[in-house]
Amino acid sequence: MKIIQPSLCRVPPPNGDWFNDYYDPWHLAHNEAWVYQQLAQRQGLAIPYFFGLHSIITPSNEPAWVLVLEFIPGMTVNHQAAMSKVIPTIHDFCTLGVAAVRDFALGAWCLRDIRGPNFILTPASGPGARCVVLIDLFEAREASELTPENVEELAxxxxRDFYVEFLHAVWDVYPGFSKWAHRNLPRDVWGQVTLDDSDEEEEEEEEGEQSAV
Structure with missing residues (x-):
């Protein structure tokens, strides 16, 4: 369940740097509901099941909106405490997350809000195959007007944006993550992205040695 209450939404100053990023609470709630409705075939897989948008009155007599969504157990990208204990979990999360974001874009949808809390890795012991579920879709936009080439570029x-977000989230607990990514993810995901120049140089040297062999 997601409650959108106007008094809890940040209101930017008229000339603030993030003024253009402000969303009216009514539009925020109704746009996200519309996105879920358009993506009905993906519900229960890449995104949670959506059970409708409802208007409520809070105890303080304030109108608000509730999106009733499937509860998704698991951890988010920013849940470092749990991720740091199990390196294979970090690998699974990144691999599945890259695939989920890419597939979403290949369906001619632009996710836009690619932040750590918006991705949940389901438990390995849960029902069905382990996967990454996308949540908070209020900024998602349909991109059906794009050409196939542009859709590929969007994907x-x-x-790549997901990988950068993920890299920043796990860097402190897993400094060797970028080396793993270079060996296991497509180059167009991690190319020219590094938080440690020494790691990048070592990787290039290793690739050069392999090429020479």
């Missing part, structure tokens, strides 16, 4: 950029 590449989206996957």
């Amino acid at each position: 590449r950029i989206s996957a």
Whole structure:
């Protein structure tokens, strides 16, 4: 369940740097509901099941909106405490997350809000195959007007943006993550992205040695 209450939404100053990022609470709630409705075939797989948008009155007599969504157990990208204990979990999360974001874009949808809390890795012991579920879709936009080439580019950029977000989230607990990514993810996901120049140089040297062999 997601409650959108106007008094809890940040209101930017008229000339603030993030003024253009402000969303009216009514539009925020109704746009996200519309996105879920348009993506009905993906519900229960890449995104949660959506059970409708409802208007409520809070105890303080304030109108608000509730999106009733499936509860998704698991961890988010920013849940470092749990991720740091199990390196294979980090690998699974990144691999499945890159695939989920890429597939979403290849369906001619632009996710836009690619932040750590918006991705949940389901438990390995849960029902069905382990997967990454996308949540908070209020900024998602249909991109059906794009050409196939532009959709491919959108998918590449989206996957890369997810990787950058993920890299920043796990860097402190797993400094060797970028080396793993270079060996296991497509180059267009991690190319020219590094938080440690020494790691990048070592990787290039290793690739050069392999090429020489």
